[in-house]
Amino acid sequence: MSLSDEDLLLGDPYTGHFRSRFWYFTAALVDGTALTLSLFQWRYGPIGEAGLLVLSTEPGAETFALETKLEELEAAPDRLRYSFGESVLEGDREGARLRLRLPDFSCDLELRNLLNPWKPGDGFTRLNRRGDVYTRLSVTSPFAEVSGSMTIRGQWRPVLGWGYADRGVVSMPMSRINPEQSTFRVFGGQGEPWMLSVSESAAHRAYGSQRSATLLLARSGEWLMATSEHEFQAEEYRKEEGAPFPFPHRFRLRARQDGRTLEGVFTVSRLYYLNDILKRLPPAFRAIAEALIRRPVIYRLEGGFSGILEEADGSQVILQLGGQGEYQIMR
Incomplete structure (x- = not known):
């Protein structure tokens, strides 16, 4: 099924359980590099945290990994857009654009969707009768052309390949x-x-x-x-x-x-x-x-x-x- 504006925003109210909301992207580049980015924000009662994971690996080479907390993650209320520091991630039904400025890693990437966004059924997997324990999935880029550039530890390189991106919510007791x-x-x-x-x-x-x-x-x-x-x-x-x-x-x-x-x-x-x-x-x-x-x-x-x-x-x-x-x- 196609995605509504709400499917892009995933503005589900907090249910009281552990909740994680995420944006995930992975790509296979023409030079053999696998690139993964995961932006997440979790909450458990009064505590919570936002973070970003960046992974870049080539066959037989050492993996570049960056895991960082995001102290000031701002989300737009009316569209898919996150910003933190000098970095911006934004998307729509046509794809996504990433401008990241981080220690040892920066990139300017564009995802151009080859297929329309998609979700399985209504996007929800409900696990209890009350509906407050569930997972939710919106595939914002089922198949996209990825282009741009990235710099890892001062080494600039062009980016060209194919990618996938989704958004999701997990709401359930931490123990389950x-x-x-x-x-x-x-x-x-x-x-x-x-x-x-x-x-x-x-x-x-x-x-x-x-x-x-x-x-x-x-x-x-x-x-x-x-x-x-x-x-x-x-x-x-x-x-x-x-x-x-x-x-x-x-x-x-x-x-x-x-x-x-x-x-x-x-x-x-x-x-x-x-x-x-x-x-x-x-x-x-x-x-x-x-x-x-x-x-x-x-x-x-x-x-x-x-x-x-x-x-x-x-x-x-x-x-x-x-x-x-x-x-x-x-x-």
């Missing part, structure tokens, strides 16, 4: 946040550009472990699939050095819609970043904290999707797409 969530977004193709976005999660068992899933497949400006009726399986759980828990290294996918069938596997090539609030603690204290504190751990995964799309007439397209994925658990 979804225990596991997997996503990947990949881009590429010969000639015409392709995009595949897959997300999969299950709610806390207190809410019946309700499934929330989305698969989006597009070629240039054409939707090919938009469904939640697909098969998804995380496989090959292994623990790596520096990671507190095992995580999947393969995600198997099968979907069928409107006579088309998609089958393939997203394979992880490396863990390029780990979000864990305990990773800064000394090892001795970390072991104690892990036993006492339940927290989200997010694995940022570089990888690629290999698969086959079979059309209704029996013709086939081999897909080799690259990008990044995320695996999040509550432990």
Whole structure:
């Protein structure tokens, strides 16, 4: 479904639970770089915080990571626009524009939508009868051309590639946040550009472990699939050095819609970043904290999707797409 003005703003009233509101963007650039930006603002009763995460990684290279608190985040009341310091993020149904001025990182980027913004149904996944426990999703840029420039630690570089962006709200008790969530977004193709976005999660068992899933497949400006009726399986759980828990290294996918069938596997090539609030603690204290504190751990995964799309007439397209994925658990 298309997005209303309210779907862009996400001005939901506070329900009293833990709430996180976010804007997320990921891109695969033509030079092999994967770029991710996440702007978030959370509230839990009288306390709250806003922050920004910037990640840039190239195959085989060290990941650039910037995590910063935003002391003065201002949101426009009537449109999608955030500002902090000299930085501005704004968007509409045509795409988005980012001007960031941060320590060690700056960028001037434009997202030009190839597809109209989209949401699954009414955008809500409601988890209780009162409606105050829910998640909400607005895909502001399902598939966009990304252009501009960025500077990392004084090194300027042009930016050209393909991207995806969404906005969302999570409202639920802190102790009942979804225990596991997997996503990947990949881009590429010969000639015409392709995009595949897959997300999969299950709610806390207190809410019946309700499934929330989305698969989006597009070629240039054409939707090919938009469904939640697909098969998804995380496989090959292994623990790596520096990671507190095992995580999947393969995600198997099968979907069928409107006579088309998609089958393939997203394979992880490396863990390029780990979000864990305990990773800064000394090892001795970390072991104690892990036993006492339940927290989200997010694995940022570089990888690629290999698969086959079979059309209704029996013709086939081999897909080799690259990008990044995320695996999040509550432990």
